[in-house]
Amino acid sequence: MSVTKSHHYDVVVLGGGTAGELCARELAAAGREVALVENRLIGGESPFFASVPSKSLLHAARRGETWETAIARRDELTCELDDAPATARLEESGVTVLRGYGRIARAGVVEVDGAAYGYADLVVATGSEPVVPEVEGLADAPVWTSDEALTVPDLPRRLVVLGGGRVGCELAQVYGAFGSQVTLVESAPALLAEEAPFTGELLADALRRMGVDVRTGAAPAKVERSDPGLRLWLSDGSLLDADRVLVATGRRPRTRGVGLAAVGVTTGPGEPLRIDETCRLHGRDGLWAAGDVTGMKTAHAAAYQARVVAANVLGKRRTADYRALPRTLFTTPSVYAVGVSPRRAENEGMDLLSAGYDLAATVRGRVEDAGPGRVELYADRSTGKLVGAAAVGPYAEEWMGEIALAIRAEVPLSVLTDVAHAFPTYGEAVEAPLRELADRL
Known part of the structure; x- marks a missing residue:
């Protein structure tokens, strides 16, 4: 043509x-x-x-x-x-x-x-x-993906969410908060399997406190229509009844x-x-x-x-640098990760040095109590530079931005430990792990 x-x-x-x-x-x-x-x-x-x-x-x-x-x-x-x-x-x-x-x-x-x-x-x-997993009977079941779950007005009485990643966790909290009986199923041993272990643990605790049934280490094995709704068999032998299945196993x-x-x-x-x-x-x-x-x-x-x-x-040469792209969940509490995770460091053979701080002292007395929280920072022992971080806490996506900048700009730890944060703020939580890393390198 x-x-x-x-x-x-x-x-x-x-x-x-x-x-x-x-x-x-x-x-x-x-x-x-x-x-x-x-x-x-x-x-x-x-x-x-x-x-x-x-x-x-x-x-x-x-x-x-x-x-x-x-x-x-x-x-x-x-x-x-x-x-x-x-x-x-x-x-x-x-x-x-x-x-x-x-x-x-x-x-x-x-x-x-x-x-x-x-x-x-x-x-x-x-x-x-x-991606809809190949599970017996799932193709014939009334299945939602995130596209349907975020556009329809329906509020299922019983909802099973397949997938404990970012989308699955956020939607489990949404529907659980508004009264659905939610079961979150994740085949890995923990939620947010690619991130620092504490992030999935604290988020699972938060979901359970609001009534979500979190099932890890189990995968859907079979789905059948029942009257009314659906029946799901999991790989661990357990049985779930639902009115709707929401698939959030990836794209x-x-x-x-x-x-x-x-x-x-x-x-x-x-x-x-x-x-x-x-x-x-x-x-x-x-x-x-x-x-x-x-x-x-x-x-x-x-x-x-x-x-x-x-x-x-446009002829203005620019190269992409992915070292400091945030990974966020806007749940309550929020989850924030940036840069290298402990799992990735292990897979790549990096010698990672970590330091952490629990938010209990920082959030005590605040108007909003989102439960336990934690910050962890990771440095590459061979270079002495900050390469990753993870946090769980109220609006962590807001106050952890300075760490993304520090990773991207390769700011020396000596400079980061000399930064004064306003008191009292959640941002103070990064000070202790920064000082610990500086002392240990």
Whole structure:
């Protein structure tokens, strides 16, 4: 199919999620002629589109609001993220929105529902899709993913959440707080298995205190419809009854059908696209990728990559540095992690030195009591630099930001230990472990 001059763009972006939308906006603002291709929601289904409603519901639960009030506010907030307003904002910023299913036809050409468009640069930002585990009977059961759980008005009486990662834990707390009888099932021995052990332990305790039945070390083995609802058998032999199953066992990059082979890019099913430090796809000129499709799992990570791509397309060389991208749960209490975790250090053979501090003394007497909390900081013994941190505590995502900056900027411990924090604040909690690390290195 030939490409006419009127159908040629400086940049075509495949995917209108967090990464794609932001990248398109920045390039259009810089004067590039940009087209964005999307056949689903502008703004994306995950992670950004899910972030606003989940945080809204968690905040409503913290305030003790009713379910009806909570979903009304959720819907009011997310209406600004709905497809039509988001599309209008993009077009107002100078981006041409091409509605339909886009695929790469050949180098320099994409097809959108049969129409051909040329490009000089192509950004693949096709996002990710939920992974539903292969469990007998699960495909025939009334299953939710996070997409349904954060858009429908239903409040199941009995809910089973499969997956003890970030999404599963947040949604278990949301529904548990509003009265659902929630069972959270995680096949690993603990929640948040990739993070510092104390984070999963403290979060599991917090969930149990609010009535969530946390089952670790067990996986779903079989699902059957019952009257009424569903019946689940777990690998440990236990039996659960539910009205709804919410699957939060992970997501995989959406690469199928994109046409990557047409430009010489091959990847296995569910594998992330390989990019270099500039987010260039497979090192090929004019091909870029950002967001979930590269293995990113948070909205802020996708946005970070989008800005890296935009800068490089504009000829302003920028490299991505992933050492200090936060990993957060907006539960009560919040969970925050950044940089190297103890598990990763063990897998990579790093000699990690850790120091911790319990928040009990810091939070005593505060208006808000979110239960036990802790901060741990990790330094690389070979370099003497701070490389990671984890925290559980009220609004930890707010007051741990300085540690992310310290890791990214490689701030010496001697400087960090000389910083005075306002009293009384949660930020004081980092002072003791910083001094301990400085003394031990």
